[in-house]
Amino acid sequence: MNANSIRDFLKETILELKDIDEDQLTDELTMAELALESLDYVEIQVLVNKRYGLLVNTELFLTGKLSTFGDVVAYIAAHQVAKEEETA
């Protein structure tokens, strides 16, 4: 599982939620700029959970711990690495 596949998955997810160009979805784009609403966070949470078996607590978004698109990619990637190490 690499960051690029996670990035592609997240892009696909967000493009279903928001009317933005794919080119705008850079790692530096902030969640505030994305203007996600509460139901958007729920959808991201459900799809990430289904795909990666990982709960992204919505508090992480609200408290700014995951403030950019790249932060979310890195967060999921780090948990995937930890998961792979556990099972190795």
Next chain:
Amino acid sequence: MSAADAGSGAEASARLRFGLTEVERWACFSGDYNPIHFDRAQARRVGADALIVHGMLALLSVKSHVATQSLEGPTDWARFKALLRTPIPHATTTSLRSWAAVGGLQFRVEEDCAGGREYFRGRYVAIDAPPIHEGESLARTELSAGQFDQFYRAYGQDHATWSVLDCVVFADFMRTKVAMLQAYLQPQVKRVSDLGDSLTVHVSHSVCFVRDDFAADNAHLGERGFAYDVLVPEVINNHDHLICNLNMPVRTQGRTSMVIELGLMLKHFVEVEPASLLRTRAAAASTPHAFPPPPPAKTLL
């Protein structure tokens, strides 16, 4: 659908409007007589300014609209997925737009004015065969020909077959499975009365189906021996609300022909268990009916 506006090529639009007559007809078909659809005071209590149209009633028109467009591509399956962002008030004229997207169509249902609110958004696309969840089933139900006849009596024969089956499964779920689901979820809520104080909101609806299985005439659906399972749901506990993702595979002749996925949000909890993610498949699935029936919850579907 009250009036179709235009439709040409890959882009199409229509106006949708649902009044009390349409809402009553859906309630009669689906068994969903929640007062938020009929009682203005109840609707206000959940934050709506007006009486609310059943989400599945509005989606029926959306599905009929997108199903008129043929999907490109060699894949065997198709997926209709809608995100239900805001409840649609009674007698509100909404604009339904669809346009070409990779593998199919995108659609939006919005307030019919410039800068109006978005009600639904989603896609109707050809897909590769999705992974079929073989999780533990809470209930298995065989659908009768009479249930399809009820749909046809209410809505006629002019709907896509996959959409008809989706509606019939949903209506059976509403009539016979909601109390079971509440009983399943009840142990994940601390206070016994919490589910009774909650509001269940239908936030997403997905239908994946084998395209060839639904090319046949509507009239034969009831004779094809469809049965569906309600699988043990994925539950995410978000402190002030619970997310319940429910998979319902629909089978005929020994194989899965459709998978319906309901995204439900149970809101207005007073207090819930602190666990961030509750995966209680084993515990609850082993005794799904062991809990006393909870008081009826409000359902906004």
